[in-house]
Amino acid sequence: MAQVTIIDPAGTSHEINVENGTSLMQAALDNGIDGIVAECGGACSCATCHCYIDAAWVGKVNEPSSIEKDMLECVIDPQDNSRLSCQVFVSDELDGLVVTLPQAQY
């Protein structure tokens, strides 16, 4: 379990408790947080779950797969800290993680 802060496109911070093994995408949807579309349901094939990992946490989240890296080329305004939130999985080590959602997913 980790406490994660998700900042939605309007700038509102949501502090949520997330079970280990849950993706950030699923956690955001489960908590009714706006800003994620997740058209493919987490299959890493739509790139509508884009998020930005806070700089302090970039090296602590699980590494992106080659498929995720390819899909990240499809997002609007990609940054070095861009990830697909369906591919970032929460663990105890991520307690305190901060994630920002982009202004638009497509």
Ligand code: FES
């Ligand atoms: S939900 Fe489709 S790529 Fe993440």
